[in-house]
Structures are given as C-alpha cells and as structure tokens.
Amino acid sequence: MLRRNIGFKLTVGVVLTVLAAIGLFAALNIQSQSSSLLSEVERHASQLSGAVKADTEYDMLRNDRERIHESIRRIGQQESIDRVRVFNKSGEIIYSSDSADIGTMVDKKAESCYRCHSAGAPLDHLDMPDRTRIFRLRADSPRLLGIINPIYNAPSCWSADCHAHPESQTVLGVLDVTIPLAEVDRNLRRSKWAAVILAVCVAMVLSLIVGFMVRWWIDRPVQELVTATRNVAGGNLGYRLDVKRKDELGMLARSFNEMTEKLAQARLQLFQSDKLASLGRLAAGVAHEINNPLTAVLTYGSYLLKRSEKSPETHKDLQVIVSETIRCREIVKNLLDFARQTVPKKRKADVNDIIGRAARVIENQLALGRVQLVLDLDPALPNVTVDANQIQQVFINLMVNAADAIGDDEGTIRVTSRGIVLSPTGVLQIKTAVCRKRHELVDRKYAVGGKPAITMRFRNGGQAGLIHLDPMYGSDAHQLGGMPDLTEGVELVCPECATSLIAEGESCPQCGAPIYAFEVPLKGLVQGCLRRDCGWHRWEQVDANWNEAFVEVRVADDGCGIAQAQIPHLFEPFATTKGPKGTGLGLAVTWGIVDNHNGTITVESEVGVGTTFIVRIPVES
Amino acid sequence: MSGARDILVVEDEPMVTQAVVLVCGDEGMTVTAAESAAEALRCLQERPYRLVLCDIMMQGVDGFEFLAELARHGLQVPVVMMTGYSTVENALRSLAAGAADYLPKPFTADELLTVVRRALRSSALLEAAEAPGLKRDGSLSFVPCPDHYLKLGRVSWVLMEDEGTARIGVSDLFLKAVDGIRDFELAEVGEDLAQGIPCAVATAADGSLHGIMCPMSGRVLDLNTEVRKRPSLVEKDPYFKGWLYRILPSDPESNLQWLTL
Numbered sequence: 001m002l003r004r005n006i007g008f009k010l011t012v013g014v015v016l017t018v019l020a021a022i023g024l025f026a027a028l029n030i031q032s033q034s035s036s037l038l039s040e041v042e043r044h045a046s047q048l049s050g051a052v053k054a055d056t057e058y059d060m061l062r063n064d065r066e067r068i069h070e071s072i073r074r075i076g077q078q079e080s081i082d083r084v085r086v087f088n089k090s091g092e093i094i095y096s097s098d099s100a101d102i103g104t105m106v107d108k109k110a111e112s113c114y115r116c117h118s119a120g121a122p123l124d125h126l127d128m129p130d131r132t133r134i135f136r137l138r139a140d141s142p143r144l145l146g147i148i149n150p151i152y153n154a155p156s157c158w159s160a161d162c163h164a165h166p167e168s169q170t171v172l173g174v175l176d177v178t179i180p181l182a183e184v185d186r187n188l189r190r191s192k193w194a195a196v197i198l199a200v201c202v203a204m205v206l207s208l209i210v211g212f213m214v215r216w217w218i219d220r221p222v223q224e225l226v227t228a229t230r231n232v233a234g235g236n237l238g239y240r241l242d243v244k245r246k247d248e249l250g251m252l253a254r255s256f257n258e259m260t261e262k263l264a265q266a267r268l269q270l271f272q273s274d275k276l277a278s279l280g281r282l283a284a285g286v287a288h289e290i291n292n293p294l295t296a297v298l299t300y301g302s303y304l305l306k307r308s309e310k311s312p313e314t315h316k317d318l319q320v321i322v323s324e325t326i327r328c329r330e331i332v333k334n335l336l337d338f339a340r341q342t343v344p345k346k347r348k349a350d351v352n353d354i355i356g357r358a359a360r361v362i363e364n365q366l367a368l369g370r371v372q373l374v375l376d377l378d379p380a381l382p383n384v385t386v387d388a389n390q391i392q393q394v395f396i397n398l399m400v401n402a403a404d405a406i407g408d409d410e411g412t413i414r415v416t417s418r419g420i421v422l423s424p425t426g427v428l429q430i431k432t433a434v435c436r437k438r439h440e441l442v443d444r445k446y447a448v449g450g451k452p453a454i455t456m457r458f459r460n461g462g463q464a465g466l467i468h469l470d471p472m473y474g475s476d477a478h479q480l481g482g483m484p485d486l487t488e489g490v491e492l493v494c495p496e497c498a499t500s501l502i503a504e505g506e507s508c509p510q511c512g513a514p515i516y517a518f519e520v521p522l523k524g525l526v527q528g529c530l531r532r533d534c535g536w537h538r539w540e541q542v543d544a545n546w547n548e549a550f551v552e553v554r555v556a557d558d559g560c561g562i563a564q565a566q567i568p569h570l571f572e573p574f575a576t577t578k579g580p581k582g583t584g585l586g587l588a589v590t591w592g593i594v595d596n597h598n599g600t601i602t603v604e605s606e607v608g609v610g611t612t613f614i615v616r617i618p619v620e621s
Numbered sequence: 622m623s624g625a626r627d628i629l630v631v632e633d634e635p636m637v638t639q640a641v642v643l644v645c646g647d648e649g650m651t652v653t654a655a656e657s658a659a660e661a662l663r664c665l666q667e668r669p670y671r672l673v674l675c676d677i678m679m680q681g682v683d684g685f686e687f688l689a690e691l692a693r694h695g696l697q698v699p700v701v702m703m704t705g706y707s708t709v710e711n712a713l714r715s716l717a718a719g720a721a722d723y724l725p726k727p728f729t730a731d732e733l734l735t736v737v738r739r740a741l742r743s744s745a746l747l748e749a750a751e752a753p754g755l756k757r758d759g760s761l762s763f764v765p766c767p768d769h770y771l772k773l774g775r776v777s778w779v780l781m782e783d784e785g786t787a788r789i790g791v792s793d794l795f796l797k798a799v800d801g802i803r804d805f806e807l808a809e810v811g812e813d814l815a816q817g818i819p820c821a822v823a824t825a826a827d828g829s830l831h832g833i834m835c836p837m838s839g840r841v842l843d844l845n846t847e848v849r850k851r852p853s854l855v856e857k858d859p860y861f862k863g864w865l866y867r868i869l870p871s872d873p874e875s876n877l878q879w880l881t882l
Binding site for chain 2: 284287293299301306329333336347348
C-alpha cells in the first residue's frame with residue numbers, strides 16, 4: 001500500500017536525489033580537501049628534506065659522519081617525521097634516524113628507489129610529484145608519505161679534501177624523508193563522517209518536510225477526492241467536497257462538485273421521467289378502480305342531496321359527502337394530470353387569493369394540532385398566469401407537510417409571498433455580437449464554459465493576443481490570456497478589422513477604468529469594465545426590459561426538519577418520510593405542477609429547526 | 622320512434638349502472654343495462670335505443686372498439702362515452718371516433734342528466750334532419766357546420782385563417798341541444814387554451830352548465846366582445862358573427878388528428 005502511495009514515491013524520489021547530490025558534493029569536496037592536504041604535506045616534506053640537505057651539506061663536505069648521524073637522528077626524532085635516511089648510489093643506507101637501518105641495503109625496486117630505477121638505467125632528475133610516494137609499511141599500518149631528494153654531485157664535492165666522489169658521478173645519493181599521514185587521514189576520515197552525517201540529517205529533515213507538504217497539499221486533497229469519487233460511485237450524488245483551496249486540486253474539487261451536481265440533476269430528471277412512466281400506468285389503474293366506486297357515491301350522494309332540501313340536517317351532511325367526493329375526484333384527476341403531465345389550464349390569478357383558499361382548506365386540520373398558520377402576504381403581488389387549482393394543490397400539499405412536520409407539538413406555519421426580480425446576470429447567453437463594422441465577434445473555435453466565446457484582440461505596445469469573454473451576460477469567467485491588467489495603453493480591437501472596441505470618452509461608473517463595448521444585433525449595446533477585478537457590465541436594453549419577475553412563496557415551519565441526505569430525494573415519487581401516513585406522491589405532484597408552470601421549487605431545512613419550501617413562479621410564464 | 626327505450630348503459634361495474642338507473646329513471650327515462658359490448662350489440666339489434674352510455678375501459682371489447690362495431694353494423698345510435706380514466710386524450714379520441722359526448726367519471730347526478738339530456742336532444746335533432754318529413758317545428762332544426770370548418774365532434778369548430786391564426790366557435794347542433802343559452806363564460810385575452818378542455822362554459826335556461834370543449838390549443842389573441850354583450854348572437858349566427866375566440870395555435874399539427882372536416 002505504502003509503495004503505491006504517491007506521497008511516499010515523491011518523498012523517496014526527493015530524498016534519493018538529495019542524498020545523491022550531497023554524496024557527490026561531499027566526494028568532490030573530500031577529494032579536493034585530500035589533495036590540498038597532501039600537497040601541503042608534500043610541500044612541508046620537500047621543505048624539510050631541503051632543510052635536512054642544507055643542514056647536513058657542510059658536514060658532508062667535511063665528511064664529518066658523526067655530526068651527520070647526529071643531525072639526522074635529531075631531525076628524525078621530531079614527531080611529524082617518521083624517518084630520515086640517506087642512501088648512497090648503490091642503495092646502502094648510510095645515515096638513518098633509525099640507527100638499526102644503517103648499513104642495510106635497499107632494494108632498488110623498493111618504494112623509494114623505483115621512481116628512478118624502474119626504467120633500467122637510472123634517471124638523473126625527477127620532478128617534484130614523482131619524488132613523493134604514499135605507501136604503507138604493512139596493510140594495517142597508517143599511511144606514510146615519502147619524499148626523495150637526490151644529492152647531486154657538485155664542484156665542492158669532488159674538490160673536497162676527502163675525494164670521496166669522482167667528478168663523473170651525477171647523483172651521489174638520495175635523501176629520503178618519510179612523514180606519517182596519520183593526522184591527514186584522521187582529518188579526512190572526520191570530513192567523510194561529517195558528510196555522511198550531514199547527508200543523513202538533511203535527508204531525514206527533508207523527507208519530513210516533503211512528506212508533510214505532500215501530505216498537506218497532495219495526499220489529503222487526493223484522499224478527499226478518492227473518498228468523494230467512491231461516494232459518487234456508490235450512488236451518493238449529494239456528496240460535496242470542501243472547495244476552500246485555490247490550487248489545481250481545489251479547481252479539481254470545484255469541477256468535481258459541479259459534475260456531481262449536474263449528474264444529480266440529470267439523475268433526478270431521469271428518475272422522475274422513469275417514475276412518471278410507471279406512475280402513469282399505476283394512475284390509469286387507480287383512476288379506473290377508484291372512479292367507479294366514486295361514481296356510485298357521487299351520483300347517489302348528489303341524487304339524495306337534490307331530494308333532501310326539505311330536511312336541512314340531512315341536506316347538510318349530504319353536502320359534505322358530495323363535496324368530499326368531488327375532492328376525491330380532483331385528487332385522482334391531479335394524479336392523472338401529474339402522471340400524464342397535462343397542460344395546466346392557465347388563467348391570470350392572484351397568488352394571495354390562492355394561498356387564502358388553500359389556507360381555508362387546511363385550517364380545520366390545523367386547529368386540532370394546535371398549529372398556528374401565519375399568512376404574511378405582499379398586497380402588491382403581481383398577477384401570475386397559472387392553473388389556480390393546481391397551484392392551490394401545491395400550497396395545500398406544502399402546508400399539510402408543514403403541519404405533519406410539526407406533528408402533535410405546538411408550532412407555526414408561516415406563509416410569505418412577495419414579488420422578486422431575478423437578475424439576467426449569468427442566465428442570458430450572448431449568441432451573437434458584432435464590432436462597429438459588423439464583424440461577428442462570437443467565435444465558435446473558442447469556448448468559455450462550453451459556450452462560444454466573444455473573442456477580441458488586445459494590443460499593448462509590442463504585446464498582442466486574443467482574449468475570450470464569457471458569453472453568459474454578467475458572468476466573468478473570461479479568458480484574458482496574456483492581456484495585462486489594464487489599463488492605460490491597452491487597446492481592444494476586432495480580430496478581423498482591427499476597429500477599436502473601447503468606448504471612447506466613456507469610463508466605468510464603478511471604478512473609472514476604460515470600458516469596452518460591442519453590439520448584439522437588434523438587442524443594443526453591451527458594455528463592460530476592462531479591469532479584471534471590477535466586473536461592471538451594462539446591457540441597457542436587457543437590464544431595462546428583463547422581466548424575469550417571479551412571485552415567491554415561502555412555506556416555513558418550525559417542525560422536525562429534514563435530514564440533508566434526504567433532501568435530494570424529496571421530490572421523487574414514492575419517497576415518503578411519513579410512513580404509512582404518506583403516499584409519497586405529494587411532493588412529486590407538487591414538483592410536477594411547479595415545473596409545468598416553468599417555476600422552481602427548492603427547500604431549505606435544518607433538523608430540529610424547521611423547513612422552508614420556496615416556490616417561485618414566473619410572472620410571465 | 623315507437624317502442625324505443627331511452628338509454629342503454631354499457632358498463633361492467635354494476636354500481637355505476639344502478640346509479641344511472643336511479644338518476645335517469647327518476648327523470649322518467651327508461652334505462653336498460655348491458656354488462657359487455659357483445660350484450661349491448663344484442664340489445665341494440667333487438668330494439669332501438671335513443672342513447673347509449675358506454676364505458677371506455679371494459680373487459681374484452683372496449684368502448685372504442687364498440688363504437689367501431691356499431692358503425693360496422695350500421696347502427697346510428699348516439700353514444701356518450703364514460704370513463705374513469707378521464708384524460709384529455711380519451712375525451713378527444715371519443716369525440717373524434719364519433720361519440721355524441723364524453724362524460725368523465727365520477728359524475729354528479731346533475732352532470733349525468735345534463736349530458737344525457739344534451740345528447741338526447743342532439744340525437745333528436747339529427748334524426749329530424751335526416752327525416753325532413755318528421756320535422757314538427759323550427760326548434761328541431763339546426764344549421765350544419767360549413768364544409769371547410771374543422772370540427773371537434775358535434776361540439777365546436779375551428780377555422781384556420783391565412784395569417785396563421787385560427788377562429789374558434791360552437792357548433793349549432795351543440796347550441797340547439799343545450800336549449801336556450803343564458804350566458805357564456807369566456808376566457809380572457811392572453812390565456813392559453815388547451816384542446817379537449819372546456820374553453821367556455823354556457824349556462825342554459827334551466828341553470829345547467831355546459832362546458833364547450835376547445836377544438837385547438839393556443840393563446841387567445843382576441844375574443845368576441847359582442848358575445849359577452851349579447852350571448853344570443855352565438856345562437857343566431859354560430860359560424861360567422863357568433864365566433865368566440867381568435868387564437869394563435871400552439872400545436873396545430875398534433876391537434877389536427879382529432880379534428881374532422
């Protein structure tokens with residue numbers, strides 16, 4: 001599981017990369033440190049060997065062997081020096097800081113000789129790097145650096161009194177100084193360890209930081225998305241993601257939410273039509289079965305009613321029978337109408353009157369349950385064109401539901417009516433737009449929100465490019481591309497004829513920035529502010545004549561409320577929360593009626609606080 | 622017609638038949654019951670009836686098949702279709718299939734009597750028109766609908782106009798069958814009318830209400846204000862000056878299937 005985790009992979013990747021980088025860096029660093037330390041030791045050894053040579057030169061000329069021995073022994077006692085030896089031409093050690101060596105022969109293949117003697121005839125001269133060597137006496141002993149210093153023949157040598165050396169000799173012997181490298185090696189080892197510890201620490205800290213960031217920025221939102229998709233796959237289309245984040249995953253969450261919302265709507269539609277088909281069959285059966293006995297009740301009842309005028313008491317009772325049977329007839333008819341989605345019989349009506357009639361119908365039921373019905377009606381409500389009977393059924397259903405939600409407790413049902421105007425913003429799509437030379441600006445090649453965008457060209461000094469405006473009037477999901485945010489010097493032109501689209505001499509009434517303008521043929525001028533964050537827009541002809549006026553009726557109760565999970569299923573046929581009391585048709589019928597009037601019905605609810613149903617009916621449907 | 626009984630009820634639900642017998646019998650009409658279409662056909666072949674009340678949804682042969690059966694046997698009796706499945710389509714289909722009228726269940730005694738009386742009168746009028754020798758007085762004659770008018774059963778007519786609008790009115794047979802109209806309740810300009818649903822309600826002299834089924838769906842552009850002032854204008858000149866509405870049809874193509882020339 002962990003191996004498949006994207007956060008784990010990313011962390012491991014980052015840590016390995018960092019380890020490799022630190023390792024490489026440390027290796028290079030140690031190498032350069034090592035070479036500089038060695039060259040330092042080399043220089044020191046060379047100086048030392050020069051000093052020994054100079055120190056003993058005089059004694060050698062005088063051939064004062066005792067002094068030479070003494071000098072070399074003294075020098076060899078210094079802590080930073082391992083050994084000092086002098087070989088003669090034939091490889092015999094004639095002087096040494098270690099007196100045991102004196103008189104022994106050195107193998108010419110040995111480390112201090114092979115530089116010159118490896119190639120048969122011995123070399124006379126060696127460069128500095130060739131004069132040093134690094135070796136171990138045994139595999140487990142510390143490293144040593146040896147430097148040889150040839151002792152050349154000089155006039156003072158062959159002319160000295162001892163006449164030890166003939167003039168023909170070039171090299172008289174070799175001074176070999178070895179210096180222990182233990183200190184250097186200790187330093188290098190320390191550096192290596194420091195590098196390893198640094199690398200491990202950095203890797204650990206980094207893996208923590210990267211792991212935390214990945215968990216915070218990637219893992220968690222991805223996990224949330226996975227949970228959400230599993231929920232949706234499991235059929236819970238009401239699942240919504242938290243969309244506070246502004247990064248790509250936040251965008252993904254937002255579009256995920258939009259997707260599920262659209263899916264939920266589509267499913268509801270599908271479900272509704274599917275249910276409607278079976279409801280239609282059911283209604284046909286129910287209508288036929290119930291209407292026959294109702295016919296008998298109604299004809300007998302109305303027949304008796306006509307004949308009972310002389311006995312007022314019976315007459316009154318029969319009136320109840322007939323009127324209630326007629327109500328049954330209407331219910332069955334509504335069921336049929338809903339199932340078959342019959343065209344409502346619309347006439348101009350006052351919604352307040354309809355609410356009043358609905359209220360009178362259910363007032364008797366309410367009196368029993370100690371529920372108070374408060375009507376808060378706007379007297380200046382515009383008339384709507386509706387099927388008054390159907391809309392009355394809607395309000396009756398909602399009020400009965402409200403009363404049921406309150407149950408046996410005391411409670412209040414508040415019915416409010418008012419006229420509202422919904423703005424055209426974000427509802428109206430601009431399908432065609434032209435520049436002053438009548439070139440079409442709506443370009444099918446570019447889409448904003450899936451709809452062909454209004455395309456313009458911007459110019460700003462050397463910069464130029466296309467921008468795509470949101471064709472939904474008032475929405476501002478514009479794609480402004482590389483257009484600089486405003487304002488001085490930015491030109492907007494028609495992509496085809498380069499006519500300016502900036503309204504000369506006009507400015508945004510909100511922020512004073514320049515504004516663009518284009519024409520929608522036959523529908524007037526559309527203007528908008530150029531500043532990205534302003535969002536001002538105007539379409540005089542539409543703003544003025546937009547008649548998306550609605551009558552809004554709210555039926556609010558302070559009853560038990562509806563759980564959020566149930567809300568999406570509320571309007572589905574046969575979805576009842578009332579158990580055997582409900583038929584599961586009330587809200588489905590209500591939804592069908594409101595939908596048939598091009599209206600909308602929504603619900604706001606909180607468990608334990610109450611429920612509000614909001615019905616909006618367009619004034620011009 | 623001597624020996625003719627008034628009503629034959631074709632209905633497989635005995636309670637409904639009993640109700641019809643009770644209500645119509647009380648008005649002095651003779652009522653015979655048949656439980657199926659086959660039985661009804663036998664009754665009709667045995668003796669004449671002035672009116673048949675037939676349920677649409679019956680076991681075996683249903684109401685529409687029964688109508689076709691009647692036509693095949695050359696039986697000219699007017700039929701009122703009843704149904705508990707009271708949809709607009711059933712109403713339109715009944716009238717288009719030649720039924721005299723349509724009565725959705727459940728109905729009150731008054732609604733039943735209104736439809737039965739209207740159907741009886743219209744069948745009497747038709748009978749009189751086919752047998753001129755029997756014409757006793759002017760009240761039993763009616764003016765048939767002009768040939769180029771589209772008709773919805775015996776109830777209403779629609780005349781398509783060149784501008785794409787349509788004029789709607791009531792057929793004279795329906796008006797004469799109602800016997801003395803006192804008033805018309807009309808829809809308003811701007812309202813939507815739907816085919817198969819009453820677009821106007823006539824109040825008869827006896828106070829009974831008669832819905833006039835709309836022959837075509839559409840929005841009311843204009844209504845005949847003269848009719849509001851003088852309801853009798855409709856009876857005087859039902860096909861010309863007595864029109865009711867001028868409408869903008871909303872779905873003329875699908876409406877046409879229920880209309881006859």
